[in-house]
Amino acid sequence: MALEILFHVGNAITLIAFLFRDQIQLRALMVLSMALQALYYTWLPGGPLFDPLLWKLLTIALNLVMIVIIIRDRFGYDIEADLRPLHEAIHVLSPGQFRRLIKIAVRVTGPKPILVRGTRPQELFYLVKGSADIAKDGRHLTVGAGVFLGEIAFLSGGEATADVTLSAEAEALAWPVADLKSLMSKIADIDIGIRGVLSHDLAAKTARSHLPVPEAAG
Numbered sequence: 001m002a003l004e005i006l007f008h009v010g011n012a013i014t015l016i017a018f019l020f021r022d023q024i025q026l027r028a029l030m031v032l033s034m035a036l037q038a039l040y041y042t043w044l045p046g047g048p049l050f051d052p053l054l055w056k057l058l059t060i061a062l063n064l065v066m067i068v069i070i071i072r073d074r075f076g077y078d079i080e081a082d083l084r085p086l087h088e089a090i091h092v093l094s095p096g097q098f099r100r101l102i103k104i105a106v107r108v109t110g111p112k113p114i115l116v117r118g119t120r121p122q123e124l125f126y127l128v129k130g131s132a133d134i135a136k137d138g139r140h141l142t143v144g145a146g147v148f149l150g151e152i153a154f155l156s157g158g159e160a161t162a163d164v165t166l167s168a169e170a171e172a173l174a175w176p177v178a179d180l181k182s183l184m185s186k187i188a189d190i191d192i193g194i195r196g197v198l199s200h201d202l203a204a205k206t207a208r209s210h211l212p213v214p215e216a217a218g
Contacts, residue, residue, distance in 0.1 A: 003040055010036030023070050027063040034060045072096070082128050083173075085146055089200075090193040097189055104183060105173040110166030114174070115150050117163050123174040125149040130170025136162040147205065151198040154180075 010033045017029035038056040042048040072078075073096025079087055087098050107128070108114065114125055117136065127145050134141045134149075143149075153160050154177060166172060184191035 003043060006036055006043075007040045010034070010040060024067055027067050027070075031060050031063050031067075034063070073099075086126060086128075086173075089146075090197050092189055092193045092196070094189075097187060097193075100183065100187070101190055101194075102173070104179045105175045108166070108172050108174050110170035110172075111168045113163065113165045114172065115153075115160040115162065115164035117160050120157075120159050121150045121153045122177055124151065124154045124177060124180060125164075125175075126173040127166075128171045128173060131167045132170055132172075133165045133167065134162050135165070143205075148198055148201045151202055155195070155198055155202075 013029055013033040013036065017026050017033060020026040020029065034056045038053055038060070041053040041056065047053075073094055075095055079095060079098065083102065087093070087095070090098065090101075093101065105126075108125075110130060110132075114123070114132075115121055126148050127143065129145045131142050131144050132147075132149060134143060149164050149172070150160060152158070180194070184194055
């Protein structure tokens with residue numbers, strides 16, 4: 001009789017688990033349910049019954065792995081410190097989605113020209129540290145870390161509007177345009193997040209500064 005109760009309680013917990021929308025709660029209850037059912041097939045007279053027991057244990061293992069993956073995706077404990085400001089700026093992305101975004105980027109270091117005016121960029125850049133020089137029509141502007149470079153061309157699909165060079169101490173993330181647009185087409189949150197942060201970044205640049213007029217030669 002006690003074993004029958006164990007069996008029915010285990011299956012009842014499975015039904016209850018499907019009432020939860022939260023994946024961690026659902027899978028945790030599934031682990032409990034499978035564990036109770038595994039005990040039932042172990043203690044059953046004439047047992048253990050290895051065929052059903054094996055499937056219960058495999059289900060437990062799979063759900064435990066998925067719980068670890070879900071927890072990892074929800075929390076940003078392994079996001080690099082210098083990328084946390086970017087993660088905070090693209091606030092609509094979960095840590096897991098942010099990792100997918102970063103995975104397709106590469107780090108580039110200066111001194112190095114990264115954008116050439118009049119040519120269509122093949123990469124979108126985010127300045128992680130150091131500075132970059134923006135030059136247009138003989139005018140220069142230095143920008144510090146935390147800004148995107150090449151966002152106008154990325155959003156418009158057109159050509160770079162200025163020459164941009166990373167300083168010697170600079171480091172930037174570079175996303176291949178084709179790969180980034182492909183990822184954005186697959187994941188709506190990344191598309192919304194990237195377009196939103198680029199528009200905000202562009203508006204902030206426009207509001208706070210303009211390329212200074214070059215001084216007349218003396």
